[in-house]
Amino acid sequence: MELYGSVEAYYYDYYSTGVPGDLNFYVEEAVKAGSPVLELGCGTGRITLPVAQAGVDITGLDLSPAMLAVARKKCAALPPEVQARVTLVHGDMRAFSLDQRFSLIFIPYRAFMHLMNVADQKRALACIREHLAPDGRLVFNIFDPRLDIIAAHATPLGRALKFVQEFIHPESGRRVTVWDTRQYDQATQLLEQYFIFEELDDSDHVVDKSYALLTLRYSFRFEMQNLLELCGYHIEALYGAFDRQPYHYGGEQIWVARRS
Numbered sequence: 001m002e003l004y005g006s007v008e009a010y011y012y013d014y015y016s017t018g019v020p021g022d023l024n025f026y027v028e029e030a031v032k033a034g035s036p037v038l039e040l041g042c043g044t045g046r047i048t049l050p051v052a053q054a055g056v057d058i059t060g061l062d063l064s065p066a067m068l069a070v071a072r073k074k075c076a077a078l079p080p081e082v083q084a085r086v087t088l089v090h091g092d093m094r095a096f097s098l099d100q101r102f103s104l105i106f107i108p109y110r111a112f113m114h115l116m117n118v119a120d121q122k123r124a125l126a127c128i129r130e131h132l133a134p135d136g137r138l139v140f141n142i143f144d145p146r147l148d149i150i151a152a153h154a155t156p157l158g159r160a161l162k163f164v165q166e167f168i169h170p171e172s173g174r175r176v177t178v179w180d181t182r183q184y185d186q187a188t189q190l191l192e193q194y195f196i197f198e199e200l201d202d203s204d205h206v207v208d209k210s211y212a213l214l215t216l217r218y219s220f221r222f223e224m225q226n227l228l229e230l231c232g233y234h235i236e237a238l239y240g241a242f243d244r245q246p247y248h249y250g251g252e253q254i255w256v257a258r259r260s
Contacts, residue, residue: 007210009066011197012044014167015178018109019141019252021242023047026108029139030056033104035085038131040093040124041111045071045086049078052085059087061096063114094123101133107140113216116190118227121219125231132259138233141254144240144247145218150184159183161196174207175200191216221253234260 026047030037035057042048042060044067051058052075062068068088075086089098093107094115105128115121128138152158164178179196192215199208219227221238228235239254240247247253 006066007197008195008212009044009064009070011167011176011210012067012070013046014170014176015165015195015197016109018046019242022108022141023050025242025244025254026106026139027051027054029106029137030054030058030104033137036100036102037104037106038098038102040105040107040128041109041114042071042088043067043109043111045074045088047108048086048088049075049082052082053078055085057085057087059089059098059100059102061089061091061093061098063090063092065090094120094127096127096131098131100131101136102131103133103136105132105136105138107138110142110216112140113142113218116215116217121227122231125228125233129232129259134259136259137236138257139255141242141252142219142224144249144251144253145189145220146250150186153182153184154186164195169199172199174202189218191218219253221247224253224255228255228257229260232260233257 027050030051031054037051037056037058039048039058039060042062045060048058048060048071060071068090071088075083075088115124132138159181161179161181164180166175166177169176177198177200181194183192192213195212195214197210198206201207225235235255235257237256238247239245240251242254
């Protein structure tokens, strides 16, 4: 199954709206760094385009052609001077070559977790380091794994299908309900999240149903710290939320690092 194929890309902006505060945080970081900046895992441009609107030249890279198609469509609706600040590239964060160095490279909304093993994480961090300006910074966020939640999802009840949210279909105007089931593999540190999208008519009958699978690899705090340091980074900050409060267990891991 393609990662973020046409169904997920079409619905993405309606069911996946980020972590509270992340948009303002990354725009602030981009403005502080100044042009040019690089976003890895840019998706549909949820953060890419506001960065450009804030006056910063940005390159957005993503592995999903379907997500990039949505981003390009949204970008085309913006004023020409904003469009001129945006470059969208199909590529893999583990192996990209842009012949350019950036003042800031950021990976928002846990996109780093699409790297399924340590070898892939190291490849990505090495490639990122080569694209950073001498004083450039890497900023990214992942969720902080909670052992109680992982243990709860190891039971049959924890893996049961659950209602997540609903939104209005952008074309038909019908309700779309989103359901998911989650399973954690503690040996590989993988989370498999299976989504079901149901489009309902006025009588609440299902008229269309779509499915999507999302697999993420979670990392613990000191595991990530050691990985960054081994890959040639100096850690400047670790926040626990996008208001820049200190790290706390079970929140978010928001890493700010420079080339060492």
